[in-house]
Amino acid sequence: MAALAACSDPSDTVTSDSTTQPTETSAATNAIDLRDACxxxxxxxxxxxxxxxxxxxxxxxxxxxxxxxxRGATTGSLVFQGVDTGVDLEIRAGGPFIESPVVTEMFLDGGIM
Incomplete structure (x- = not known):
């Protein structure tokens, strides 16, 4: 997003013919449920x-x-923009902690992204 914003022309303006006021949406309305996808x-x-x-x-x-x-792991709820997505996230430390290249760990454990 920042790269796209950096490429925009600051003289560009956006106009709207609409006379309706923007509505506020709550985080619950925009909830992302990843349980079925991840x-x-x-x-x-x-x-x-x-x-x-x-x-x-x-x-x-x-x-x-x-x-x-x-284990060198931190686990918790996966949250996006303050909203729980329904799945957990585990972040594992690498380098000297695992004593092998990351590629090897990913080959041995198919659950690693």
Whole structure:
């Protein structure tokens, strides 16, 4: 989205002939239910210990997340724009923690995205 916005011409304006006022929608109205479309949990194998570049993935975790330091995994509800999607997200630490390349882990565990 940012890349598309950066390419737009600031002199472009959007006009509307409509006289209706925008309506507010609640988060519940825009709920995203992924239970029928996705495995649960969705597993993401990172390439290193948790770090800033993984922030976008961790931002998808709900407030109910649990850190399992023994497994190097953080698991919680998958949340999009503050709304629970109905599936869980598991983020696994990589690098020296798993002692093998991420590609190997993905080959051995078919549940990793």
């Amino acid at each position: 495995f649960s949990p969705i597993v993401v194998q990172t390439d290193w210990y948790p770090q800033a570049e993984h922030g976008g993935i961790y931002e998808l975790l709900g407030s109910d997340y649990v850190v399992d330091a023994t």
